[in-house]
Amino acid sequence: MNTAVDHKETNGGVTYNLEEVQKQVVELKGRIDALSKNAPEDKLAMIVFSGDLDKALAAFIIATGAVAMGMDVVMFFTFWGTPILRDKQKKAGGKDMMGTMFGAMLPTGSGDVKLSKMNMGGLGTAMMKSLMSKKNVASLDQMVEMAGELGVRIVICEMSMDLMGFKREEMIDYPHLSYGGVATFLEEAGRSRIQLFL
Amino acid sequence: MNTAVDHKETNGGVTYNLEEVQKQVVELKGRIDALSKNAPEDKLAMIVFSGDLDKALAAFIIATGAVAMGMDVVMFFTFWGTPILRDKQKKAGGKDMMGTMFGAMLPTGSGDVKLSKMNMGGLGTAMMKSLMSKKNVASLDQMVEMAGELGVRIVICEMSMDLMGFKREEMIDYPHLSYGGVATFLEEAGRSRIQLFL
């Protein structure tokens, strides 16, 4: 059945060798495995650094849009973005002077953030909110809730929490909330098809 | 001609099977097709959220640079970026009060945008423009024109148009202009090698 006779093929002076071809196939498979492992996933990773209403809206419009298109979405809130996720109904005690000052000066949640431009002492922000409501654009509050329902994951930067003196008990109840550092973001972003810094 | 005899090969106790090898090749081809389909294209997708002269300049320098290097480039103008694309020669009627107010308060086109810093009541912006001219850096107006000639595609965010009360008849004549939503951006960005949020 198996003899030297079927070990090689010759056609037009070229010699083919099944053993050699099988080896090449195994090698290619290894390379394809490596490419697949490194290929970006259908995921979007976003840093929300800004604490402005307009950028926060853009962040949640992109996030909910992406998750509605079937993508995995992770938002990493850091620096000025962190206070957007405070819950105005919650209080955290035991803060030092700096923490108390930051707590008082920074916005308390998504209802409290301002436009980066044309805020005009709050008038511009109020105008924009009224306009959004009239045009049936969801408010930031509603978008955060929608993001939670759609499965958008949120990671809050631990270093920002620590610097601003925020405590976990004063942050919003969000179904997919966790805390992490820059390594958390980089691991997610490294496997993401889209990365954005807002 | 074709007999059981040439169906297998044995070398050093290992049996090779041409039918099996052919099956593996077909499987690998399927995986390569999938990888190719998901591989990022030679494309750059950019969100221009900012309405500042400096970021708009950066956006067009990157866009024209990328297209000159052979990349497909799409710029998605949203929020404060939208008024950069208004045409100062055009007027749109039939606006409600909010639309008229936004129209009056926001810049009318690329010649009307200001630096994010050191604007100093317009003096800093004028200085920068004069400096750019002296150093032979193209003005924002010229860059928009160049982008059009080079084939940079521009998509204007429909929600921003609606919120700010802008009408299509007041936007610039640009050869590769279209209107879209966040899904338009995400589809382009998901197949892009580079994505940026400005």
Add this chain to the structure above:
Amino acid sequence: MNTAVDHKETNGGVTYNLEEVQKQVVELKGRIDALSKNAPEDKLAMIVFSGDLDKALAAFIIATGAVAMGMDVVMFFTFWGTPILRDKQKKAGGKDMMGTMFGAMLPTGSGDVKLSKMNMGGLGTAMMKSLMSKKNVASLDQMVEMAGELGVRIVICEMSMDLMGFKREEMIDYPHLSYGGVATFLEEAGRSRIQLFL
């Protein structure tokens, strides 16, 4: 030994052909080579456009984090980001009036940059620096030094240098410093797993 007899195999009515299989394998190898060549490298490319202390801190936290995770990292400093890399100990002569003005108005190095919000005439920035020190977060100066030790590459935008009238002799001594244009960034970003604009 090599005859027409072993050129084909038939199993269940299907004919297999070793020469044909070998051709397919060569074709797949070519496609895998192309995919590998275009696959993003384990690299992060970042534009530092902002000259704010908070964004500069974020930039270096991300950069040093990524390089610590084994990634190749390149930071491209442009526009307002450029003066962060001036050395306050160095002076450059022979500037024209515009260059002298920009030189005087823009920050002189990483110790001189301000928060984008809550600067409050320098008080907020000083508070943040004191807080960072208390919480054992490295200062921007220390982060730049750390980035240099870890091998983060920095490219300074030549057009920004030219526009602001900066000279190379007034920039910091940094072990992995070079000068380039938008094409430099695009080449790096096009092969990067993560791209960010700060």
